[in-house]
Amino acid sequence: MTGARSATGGPAGLSAEPARRLRRPSWRDPRLLAGLLLVLVSVVVGVQVVTGADRTTAVYVARTTLPAGTALTADAVSVARFRLVGGQSRYLLADRALPGGLVVQRTIGAGELVPVAAVGSAASLAVRPVTVPLDDGVPAGVAPGGRVDLWASPTGAATGAQVAAPTGQESTGQESTGQVDQPRPGPRRIAAAVEVFHVTAAGGEGLAAGRAAAVQVLVPENQLTVVLAALAGGQNVAVLPVPGSAP
Template sequence: METPVLDLPAPVAARLRRPGWRDPRLLVGVVLVAASVALGSWAVGAAQRTVPVWVARDVLAPGDTLRASDLVVADVRLGVAGDDYLRADGDLPQDRVVLRTVGAGELVPAGAVGSADALDVRPVAVPLENPPSRDLVAGAAVDVWWTPAEADAPAAAQEQGAVTPEPRQLASALTVAEVSAPDGGFGPGGGRTVHVLVPVDELPGVLGALAGDGVVDLVPVPGSGA
């Protein structure tokens, strides 16, 4: 018995339809490409755009009043960091002081300027007994040492003839605000006086040493006055 053969129609090849301009996938692709081009153009333009920023003419120490005469304007490329520095395309903030040391030629950070109430240091004048180091300049960091007078040495040391008192460190890494000397000053240290910024909680020790017998020395921290 012969097996019946079914006469089936030949398969028809499926045709791929070309997407039309109303196809959502095509529209999404066009939007993504356009957004990427726009974002790239904006990033390149922002990176190449310069903005005017205040720059310190000389060293600015904590407590210094912010004055235009102490600043110069420079056009620099900051990109997205433009708000991190004090812009010069507006009015200079009034009644503001420097809160931390800003080096000569440094862009003034916006966070380095604020109200005097935010300062936690006080300027203290330290007369020098010994010739100063050349690194002792405004903006440098110094350690404060005190050598008491021989009369303050322990009795046991005096009995043994070793009456040289032991120096003691009073404070570390204090900022030098100013170094002054009278015209024609002579004598120990050349008559120089150094104004250092002392944290409020360290004032009793420093002021007590200056008021008592002994010698106060300022030792520059290497590299801080560069």
Template sequence: MDTSVLDLPAPVAVRLRRPGWRDPRLLAGLAMVAASVALGSWAVRTAQATVPVYVARGALVPGESVGADRLSVVDVRLGTVDLDGYLSADEPLPEDAVVVRVVGDGELVPRSALGSRTDLDVRPVAVPVDVAPSDGVVVGSLVDLWFVPAAERVGQGEPSAQGDAQTPHALAEGLTVAQVDRPGGALAGTGATVVHVLVPGDQLPQVLAALASDGTLDVVAVPGTGG
């Protein structure tokens, strides 16, 4: 039986062409690499970028004018806090601005902590105290003001019949300490400490009356407010 050989075409080898600069796939790959590099560079720059802001140099208390001598400048990294609510050192300080609430030592100065004098309803009152106050009575801390009536006696050493009138009682609570004058040097053992407190207008009459009466005033620190 005869067999015939089929004449099949010889296979042709496929030649791989080197991609040219105009190849869409090559251009897309280069674009992705460039975008990744740019994104990484932007992330590094953003993480290292800082903004100068003001911090309090010592506690700032209501009624105090804000000047460069009471502030320091620190650099804060972007993204760590919302800096829109704080005073930026890149901007001039507000003119005639005063503190309307306590700003702690080293604290970023919030814009909301500043205002005008018309926003304040407190007056500083100097309170001399015979007994040295605790270490917690510092500028910016809160204190309660107590009145201790003088002991009145009649006859042969008998107490007067005033009952509760002789009992110490609170005059005002949660007053901000604006200044503390402690005697020093040779007067440390003899002079009285004077604590300047900010008294709201509606409590001012009773505090001034107590200062003018026959008795003594004492300041009691509110725990946790002297930091």
């Protein structure tokens, strides 16, 4: 006996639905469009990242603190890349070799980008280096790039003046004189807030053993006469650091 069959020809109790076939995806499929959009966004972001990296510019950077008057050589600077804002003309670009004969016109701090306005020729400097010997060593806080005041005081004992004996004093047959001490001139400031160019510490080893301490300062031309006269006259010149000026 054969089993019961439905009216459609299949086994009884089972519906004979047509088999579903895989359909080729359509360009209007939302999932396909979303995938394409993600790919496009990834490509655009990648291009922007690469383009942004190419916008950095190579510039010269000070290796250490460079006081005014320092020769701008390859040893004094390094090269780094930065994204410059506000134009590239403000800084010394490293796309070419350093021009010869350049000196620093004002102090450039360590790690600072070298501004074009801070360099120039040696002839354009308005200061001159003067070495001040220090018998008591270099004061704390004095370093290249910092500021100091110079004070001068005369050396030697106080001088006296000869004066005649007071009127009415009995005559002894000899002229009587007295000694009156004149007040000794006090210290005076001969230069204010001058920049330190170089510091030489006392002592040392080898060929530098026994050297005296000294500070080389950059004195404006209009103050050179006073400073040099104090040094040439044997006056005691003291170097006092300006608080807060150390680089």
